[in-house]
Amino acid sequence: VSVPLITFLSDFGSEDWFVGAVHGVIAAICPEARVVDVTHAIPPGAIERGAFVLEAAAGDFAPGTIHLAVVDPGVGTARRALAVRARGQLFVGPDNGLLDWALADPACETRSLTDARYFRHPVSRTFHGRDVFGPVAAHLARGTAFAALGPVIGDPVRLPSRRAHRDDGAWIGQVMIIDRFGNALTNLSAEHVVEVLDGAGEEALVVHAGGRRITGLSRSYGDAPVGTIVAVLGSSGRLEIAQVGGDVSQRYGIGLGDPVRITKAG
Amino acid sequence: VSVPLITFLSDFGSEDWFVGAVHGVIAAICPEARVVDVTHAIPPGAIERGAFVLEAAAGDFAPGTIHLAVVDPGVGTARRALAVRARGQLFVGPDNGLLDWALADPACETRSLTDARYFRHPVSRTFHGRDVFGPVAAHLARGTAFAALGPVIGDPVRLPSRRAHRDDGAWIGQVMIIDRFGNALTNLSAEHVVEVLDGAGEEALVVHAGGRRITGLSRSYGDAPVGTIVAVLGSSGRLEIAQVGGDVSQRYGIGLGDPVRITKAG
Amino acid sequence: VSVPLITFLSDFGSEDWFVGAVHGVIAAICPEARVVDVTHAIPPGAIERGAFVLEAAAGDFAPGTIHLAVVDPGVGTARRALAVRARGQLFVGPDNGLLDWALADPACETRSLTDARYFRHPVSRTFHGRDVFGPVAAHLARGTAFAALGPVIGDPVRLPSRRAHRDDGAWIGQVMIIDRFGNALTNLSAEHVVEVLDGAGEEALVVHAGGRRITGLSRSYGDAPVGTIVAVLGSSGRLEIAQVGGDVSQRYGIGLGDPVRITKAG
Numbered sequence: 001v002s003v004p005l006i007t008f009l010s011d012f013g014s015e016d017w018f019v020g021a022v023h024g025v026i027a028a029i030c031p032e033a034r035v036v037d038v039t040h041a042i043p044p045g046a047i048e049r050g051a052f053v054l055e056a057a058a059g060d061f062a063p064g065t066i067h068l069a070v071v072d073p074g075v076g077t078a079r080r081a082l083a084v085r086a087r088g089q090l091f092v093g094p095d096n097g098l099l100d101w102a103l104a105d106p107a108c109e110t111r112s113l114t115d116a117r118y119f120r121h122p123v124s125r126t127f128h129g130r131d132v133f134g135p136v137a138a139h140l141a142r143g144t145a146f147a148a149l150g151p152v153i154g155d156p157v158r159l160p161s162r163r164a165h166r167d168d169g170a171w172i173g174q175v176m177i178i179d180r181f182g183n184a185l186t187n188l189s190a191e192h193v194v195e196v197l198d199g200a201g202e203e204a205l206v207v208h209a210g211g212r213r214i215t216g217l218s219r220s221y222g223d224a225p226v227g228t229i230v231a232v233l234g235s236s237g238r239l240e241i242a243q244v245g246g247d248v249s250q251r252y253g254i255g256l257g258d259p260v261r262i263t264k265a266g
Numbered sequence: 267v268s269v270p271l272i273t274f275l276s277d278f279g280s281e282d283w284f285v286g287a288v289h290g291v292i293a294a295i296c297p298e299a300r301v302v303d304v305t306h307a308i309p310p311g312a313i314e315r316g317a318f319v320l321e322a323a324a325g326d327f328a329p330g331t332i333h334l335a336v337v338d339p340g341v342g343t344a345r346r347a348l349a350v351r352a353r354g355q356l357f358v359g360p361d362n363g364l365l366d367w368a369l370a371d372p373a374c375e376t377r378s379l380t381d382a383r384y385f386r387h388p389v390s391r392t393f394h395g396r397d398v399f400g401p402v403a404a405h406l407a408r409g410t411a412f413a414a415l416g417p418v419i420g421d422p423v424r425l426p427s428r429r430a431h432r433d434d435g436a437w438i439g440q441v442m443i444i445d446r447f448g449n450a451l452t453n454l455s456a457e458h459v460v461e462v463l464d465g466a467g468e469e470a471l472v473v474h475a476g477g478r479r480i481t482g483l484s485r486s487y488g489d490a491p492v493g494t495i496v497a498v499l500g501s502s503g504r505l506e507i508a509q510v511g512g513d514v515s516q517r518y519g520i521g522l523g524d525p526v527r528i529t530k531a532g
Numbered sequence: 533v534s535v536p537l538i539t540f541l542s543d544f545g546s547e548d549w550f551v552g553a554v555h556g557v558i559a560a561i562c563p564e565a566r567v568v569d570v571t572h573a574i575p576p577g578a579i580e581r582g583a584f585v586l587e588a589a590a591g592d593f594a595p596g597t598i599h600l601a602v603v604d605p606g607v608g609t610a611r612r613a614l615a616v617r618a619r620g621q622l623f624v625g626p627d628n629g630l631l632d633w634a635l636a637d638p639a640c641e642t643r644s645l646t647d648a649r650y651f652r653h654p655v656s657r658t659f660h661g662r663d664v665f666g667p668v669a670a671h672l673a674r675g676t677a678f679a680a681l682g683p684v685i686g687d688p689v690r691l692p693s694r695r696a697h698r699d700d701g702a703w704i705g706q707v708m709i710i711d712r713f714g715n716a717l718t719n720l721s722a723e724h725v726v727e728v729l730d731g732a733g734e735e736a737l738v739v740h741a742g743g744r745r746i747t748g749l750s751r752s753y754g755d756a757p758v759g760t761i762v763a764v765l766g767s768s769g770r771l772e773i774a775q776v777g778g779d780v781s782q783r784y785g786i787g788l789g790d791p792v793r794i795t796k797a798g
Contacts, residue, residue: 003563007552013446014280014546017323020273020304024327027300031269034559038552044447045511057549060662061556073511076486125486127501130326180545181576220608220657235659245577245605279712280546283589286539286570290593293566297535310713311777339777342752391752393767396592 004033004141007061009054010070010129011042018127022068022134025120029138045073047097051159052176055101056185056236058089067102068129068137069093076125081113081132082156083140083149090146092137094128097159114150164188170263171196173239175209175256182247183221183232184209186260188239193217196262207231208261209241210254215265218242227251270299270407273327275320276336276395277308284393288334288400291386295404311339313363317425318442321367322451322502324355333368334395334403335359342391347379347398348422349406349415356412358403360394363425380416430454436529437462439505441475441522448513449487449498450475452526454505459483462528473497474527475507476520481531484508493517536565536673539593541586542602542661543574550659554600554666557652561670577605579629583691584708587633588717588768590621599634600661600669601625608657613645613664614688615672615681622678624669626660629691646682696720702795703728705771707741707788714779715753715764716741718792720771725749728794739763740793741773742786747797750774759783 006026012018019040026035038057042050050071058067072079072094080095086108091099095112102108113132116123118139123131136149164173164187173188197204202217218230226245229252234240241260243251272292278284285306292301304323308316316337324333338345338360346361352374357365361378368374379398382389384405389397402415430439430453439454463470468483484496492511495518500506507526509517538558544550551572558567570589574582582603590599604611604626612627618640623631627644634640645664648655650671655663668681696705696719705720729736734749750762758777761784766772773792775783 003559005556005559007556009549009552011446014305015307016443016445017275017304017319017326018446020275020302020323021326023302024271024273024331027269027271027302028328031300034563036552036555036559038549039546041547053549057552060549060553062560065556074486074488077488124501126498126506130501177548179548180543180550220606222606222609232658235656235662240658277712280571281573282709282711283541283570283585283592284712286541286568286589287592289568290537290539290597293535293537293568294594297566340752340754343754390767392764392772396767 004030004066005061005064006033006035006066006068006137006141007038007057008035008068009038009042009050009057010040011044011046011050012040012070012129014040018129021127021130025130025134026138026141029135030142033138033141042071045071047071047073048159049177050098051100054098058087058101059236061089063088066090066092066137066140068133069098070129070133071098072096072128075128080153081128083111083113083136083146085109085146090140092133092140094133095157097157099156100159103156103158109146110153110156111146112150112153115148118144118149162187164192167261169196170261172259172261174260175241175254175258178249178256182243182249183234184241184248184254184258185234185236186239186241188260188262190233190237193233193239193262196264198264200264204265205231206263206265207239207241210252210258212252214241270296270332271327271330272299272301272332272334272403272407273304273323274301274334275304275308275316275323276306277310277312277316278306278336278395280306284395287396291396291400292404292407295401296407299404299407308337311337313337313339314425315443316364317366320364324353324367325502327355329354332356332358332403332406334399335364336395336399337364338362338394341394346419347394349377349379349402349412350422351375351412356406358399358406360399361423363423365422366425369422369424375412376419376422377412378416378419381414384410384415428453430458433527435462436527438525438527440526441507441520441524444515444522448509448515449500450507450514450520450524451500451502452505452507454526454528456499456503459499459505459528462530464530466530470531471497472529472531473505473507476518476524478518480507536562536598537593537596538565538567538598538600538669538673539570539589540567540600541570541574541582541589542572543576543578543582544572544602544661546572550661553662557662557666558670558673561667562674565670565673574603577603579603579605580691581709582630583632586630590619590633591768593621595620598622598624598669598672600665601630602661602665603630604628604660607660612685613660613668615643615645615668615678617641617678622672624665624672626665627689629689631688632691635688635690641678642685642688643678644682644685647680650676650681694719696724699793701728702793704791704793706792707773707786707790710781710788714775714781715766716773716780716786716790717766717768718771718773720792720794722765722769725765725771725794728796730796732796736797737763738795738797739771739773742784742790744784746773
């Protein structure tokens with residue numbers, strides 16, 4: 001069985017009917033699609049957080065997955081609506097930086113959603129998740145050609161860079177998100193760690209974050225005494241700062257945007 | 267493919283297992299049905315809010331959709347259980363006003379759920395979502411005839427009217443809900459606005475709410491300076507009072523039940 | 533149509549992408565499975581609460597259901613991963629007591645998940661819901677033989693007993709959970725009530741909880757005056773202490789672990 005898969009991320013919350021309405025529209029257009037909710041708890045209008053969560057999530061899904069993402073404070077204004085083909089997957093959402101990870105793929109193809117045949121009518125001024133993005137994702141799931149959605153554009157809105165940078169033998173990144181468990185996820189990757197270690201063992205890694213110095217890489221959240229602050233390579237290939245059995249952001253005051261520096265000991 | 271669609275709205279929250287149990291019961295009776303959660307964050311026992319959200323959501327779903335709604339503080343008492351056919355859709359829930367929008371359709375047909383063949387047994391005293399309403403919705407999805415569920419009744423419980431009323435050339439409505447984004451949704455519709463304008467342009471609309479006077483209708487939440495209070499025709503055809511980029515209820519103290527008056531300028 | 537059913541319970545919350553990632557992995561392995569979320573709001577690492585909710589929920593699902601449960605503070609350490617066949621259903625989760633209800637079945641068969649063919653690779657150190665438990669549940673849904681997962685083990689981790697105990701003619705249990713509606717669910721069952729009543733009517737039941745004395749068993753939450761504290765046999769066959777139209781834990785200070793004693797009047 002081949003079942004088209006649509007993921008759905010938004011800032012719609014769970015108190016109203018907005019998420020359900022989009023599910024209903026998708027089901028009406030493509031009943032055979034499976035829709036997986038990534039999260040709808042992105043704070044209202046928080047485009048950067050939405051972009052980060054989408055990036056973290058998308059890599060866990062199979063090729064061909066269609067990612068529907070709606071964090072859209074500019075709904076109803078002149079901002080464009082986009083579909084992006086990148087990294088073997090498809091992305092649908094507003095042109096405000098939310099799809100930045102897809103757009104960072106040099107081989108990406110970006111189209112402006114202009115063909116109103118794939119919209120729900122009448123198109124409201126305030127709910128394009130229901131009227132534009134959801135229907136387009138459903139039509140893609142049904143087999144509509146990507147090229148049919150609208151013309152290729154070359155100037156999608158991008159986010160300010162949040163890439164780590166080199167500083168002599170160190171890499172300096174930052175805290176991108178605090179997750180449910182109070183772990184601080186950074187934009188430093190396994191590749192940065194390998195480069196810094198330069199052949200030395202994991203025990204030679206030194207991490208500076210929140211005024212703390214952590215040495216070595218732990219294999220899991222649970223293999224040091226409770227309360228210890230540790231550095232871990234997390235499930236999405238990112239360096240994480242964690243407190244064993246606790247919330248590192250509350251306990252150590254580590255927060256969004258805080259710099260994280262990694263070097264080799266000695 | 268024709269896939270029966272059931273929506274599900276309740277006050278069950280997401281902390282316990284109640285929502286999942288109802289999904290499981292539906293899946294056992296009608297595995298081919300798709301179940302879309304509208305919301306389960308209705309405050310416990312808040313029938314009026316449940317009724318409003320159901321009304322706002324139902325219109326976005328296709329004809330034939332089955333709406334399962336459970337906000338049921340009287341579970342286990344003598345209150346009846348209902349199924350209503352109205353507006354081209356089906357509604358299943360307690361007889362306490364929750365289904366008021368369906369009941370407001372003059373052509374609706376209302377039945378009391380008395381045929382226990384469509385229940386889950388034993389029927390508990392405290393969880394009719396699992397034992398009565400969910401199973402009946404699933405049986406409807408499977409093709410059980412509406413008329414088989416029980417006898418027609420003529421006296422279902424209705425909510426006190428929350429309709430807008432005319433006052434000379436004005437219409438006076440009220441705030442029905444504050445949504446996730448802090449927008450105040452009213453019971454004034456596009457039809458009220460058209461009637462008040464009486465042929466004049468949108469810029470002639472005057473809205474009084476929360477001690478503020480708003481002139482004109484904005485096309486979206488985002489086409490005025492951040493912080494501005496605006497009036498918008500929202501995605502469900504209702505007049506909404508919004509703050510551009512903010513929460514109008516927090517910023518301007520507009521709350522549930524507040525009167526909203528619309529007139530024509532001059 | 534026979535559609536395999538997987539339930540999913542975790543402490544992953546709804547803010548991040550963890551729940552969606554597991555859904556995606558399951559969909560990739562077994563697209564025809566239906567996945568029902570029980571709850572993801574178990575507090576981080578709260579194994580006992582997870583075990584109680586799983587126990588309360590599982591009985592509502594059909595034979596053959598696969599229960600995926602992930603509350604796993606020891607992820608990445610030496611703790612084993614388990615699958616348990618018990619009570620006509622299958623359970624997949626960490627070896628930390630979370631699956632205690634399944635393990636309490638004297639006829640249960642418990643296997644250690646050692647066959648890495650059923651994992652997602654590479655297996656991370658920190659997200660076995662995605663890499664181990666989710667994939668194994670999906671393979672079971674696809675028809676993989678239970679015995680293929682790994683060897684039988686005889687020493688799974690169990691929770692400390694929370695069973696009620698006899699005290700002369702009384703049974704003494706405790707409050708296991710406060711649900712969304714503020715009802716206090718106990719570990720006293722209908723069987724305990726029947727034994728204590730010893731042939732007398734329900735009106736002879738005396739319940740002591742939180743310094744209050746309740747006589748008789750109410751048929752529902754709503755058949756006594758608002759504000760009254762009542763005892764009810766709830767939907768999962770447990771004795772519950774409830775406040776009519778209110779939150780018994782807030783109003784009467786009844787909390788987790790509080791003793792509840794039942795006897796016969798006179």
